[in-house]
Amino acid sequence: MSEARNVKNGILEIGGISVPDLAKACGTPLFVYDENELDQQMSGYKTYFQSDQFETEVIYASKAFTCKALLQLLEKNGLSLDVVSGGELYLAEQAGFPMERIYFHGNNKTDEELKLALDMGCKTIVLDSLMECERVVELADSLKCKIEVMIRINPGITAHTHKYIITGNLDSKFGVMFHDEDTITKMIDLIKDSSFVGFIGFHAHIGSQIFDLRAYDAVIERLIKYIKKLSKDHNLEIKCLDFGGGFGVRYTDEDQPNEIQEVCRRIIKKCEEELLKYDLHLKKIMIEPGRSIVAEAGNTIYHVGFMKKTPNKEYLFVDGGMTDNIRVALYDARYDCDLAEKMDQKKEYQYTVAGKCCESGDILIENAPLPKAETGDLLVVYGTGAYGYSMASNYNRLNRPAVVFAKEGKARVVIKRESYSDQLRLEADEEVII
Numbered sequence: 001m002s003e004a005r006n007v008k009n010g011i012l013e014i015g016g017i018s019v020p021d022l023a024k025a026c027g028t029p030l031f032v033y034d035e036n037e038l039d040q041q042m043s044g045y046k047t048y049f050q051s052d053q054f055e056t057e058v059i060y061a062s063k064a065f066t067c068k069a070l071l072q073l074l075e076k077n078g079l080s081l082d083v084v085s086g087g088e089l090y091l092a093e094q095a096g097f098p099m100e101r102i103y104f105h106g107n108n109k110t111d112e113e114l115k116l117a118l119d120m121g122c123k124t125i126v127l128d129s130l131m132e133c134e135r136v137v138e139l140a141d142s143l144k145c146k147i148e149v150m151i152r153i154n155p156g157i158t159a160h161t162h163k164y165i166i167t168g169n170l171d172s173k174f175g176v177m178f179h180d181e182d183t184i185t186k187m188i189d190l191i192k193d194s195s196f197v198g199f200i201g202f203h204a205h206i207g208s209q210i211f212d213l214r215a216y217d218a219v220i221e222r223l224i225k226y227i228k229k230l231s232k233d234h235n236l237e238i239k240c241l242d243f244g245g246g247f248g249v250r251y252t253d254e255d256q257p258n259e260i261q262e263v264c265r266r267i268i269k270k271c272e273e274e275l276l277k278y279d280l281h282l283k284k285i286m287i288e289p290g291r292s293i294v295a296e297a298g299n300t301i302y303h304v305g306f307m308k309k310t311p312n313k314e315y316l317f318v319d320g321g322m323t324d325n326i327r328v329a330l331y332d333a334r335y336d337c338d339l340a341e342k343m344d345q346k347k348e349y350q351y352t353v354a355g356k357c358c359e360s361g362d363i364l365i366e367n368a369p370l371p372k373a374e375t376g377d378l379l380v381v382y383g384t385g386a387y388g389y390s391m392a393s394n395y396n397r398l399n400r401p402a403v404v405f406a407k408e409g410k411a412r413v414v415i416k417r418e419s420y421s422d423q424l425r426l427e428a429d430e431e432v433i434i
């Protein structure tokens with residue numbers, strides 16, 4: 001993010017284009033991704049997540065942000081994809097993403113979604129529960145469709161992060177608790193009995209925005225010890241382990257993320273050590289970064305509208321808000337911002353940046369230090385590339401913003417701005433035939 005922040009004559013540029021030019025050409029609110037930065041993150045993971053002891057795979061978690069253009073970049077960089085719904089799977093198929101590199105996650109995949117995955121030739125389903133395992137075996141056997149499966153394990157390790165985004169705790173809705181051997185045994189037996197379902201290994205994802213890499217060490221230790229015992233007890237061949245994503249990113253200067261190189265090397269090294277310790281050989285180790293690929297490459301541009309003083313605050317209102325960035329209301333997320341045309345002015349004022357929705361909680365940044373702001377200024381919020389557009393809504397019937405990829409002075413719209421008529425495309429007046 002910060003390295004790529006280029007300022008010319010006090011005006012911010014993204015991907016070699018000035019923010020006012022972007023706003024003029026594409027309107028606001030606008031998501032702008034620096035395409036070179038996306039490329040760098042993807043190729044960084046691909047380059048550093050390598051071992052000479054086992055194969056590796058970097059699987060992007062598409063829920064962080066997805067669209068055809070992003071999928072094409074991932075494909076070009078040799079990354080794989082994790083999807084969590086029929087919708088994400090459908091998009092991947094429409095974008096021509098190779099099905100043999102897709103992993104289907106989720107705790108409550110519907111029959112329709114499972115059939116779609118089997119039909120499209122999605123390579124791997126990550127099973128989240130015994131019930132799902134039963135259903136997948138039934139479907140694959142009856143449709144005579146081959147599918148590989150992994151089992152999502154809850155390793156019982158809680159990463160230190162915001163409590164709402166922890167998924168590795170004991171009562172998480174995700175995965176099967178690792179010491180619930182009864183359930184794991186039942187799942188493995190079901191899979192063994194099927195001639196269409198093939199077991200490849202285990203998956204764990206312990207949380208998000210994790211900075212303390214010891215959390216991954218702990219999961220690696222626990223899972224490798226676990227599969228040593230399991231493979232012996234069940235005479236089971238375990239080929240792969242997937243340690244999920246959650247690698248922390250810099251939203252504000254308070255966040256000190258680890259370099260991709262460091263994250264990758266540490267995980268690889270830990271896996272190599274633990275495998276050696278237990279005299280185990282695995283075919284492949286996987287990770288699933290989401291936000292760390294897209295967050296810092298993305299920014300949101302808004303126009304400043306009206307302003308208002310209250311006894312303790314000065315509000316600066318922007319033409320978007322919780323509809324394009326729900327993370328603040330949902331997780332207390334923090335962001336940095338600038339006035340794009342006043343980059344060389346001192347930040348002598350403090351504003352509460354709020355959106356235009358009819359919710360008091362529609363605040364983007366509390367006490368943002370900025371130069372003196374005026375109506376018509378362009379405000380850039382940094383690091384909005386993950387879980388921004390993908391969580392966007394039409395609350396208050398706001399149109400969802402456009403998304404632009406900017407690179408070396410050229411920009412392309414990859415998702416068009418929504419229009420009022422787009423919002424009405426599903427309106428109906430049809431008689432229901434029962």
Ligand SMILES: *Cc1c(COP(=O)(O)O)cnc(C)c1O
Pocket residue numbers: 061063064082105205207208209244245246247288289290291292386
């Ligand atoms: C959300 C998720 C990820 C990615 O998390 P990030 O914090 O975006 O890196 C990876 N794997 C699974 C299973 C997830 O649910």
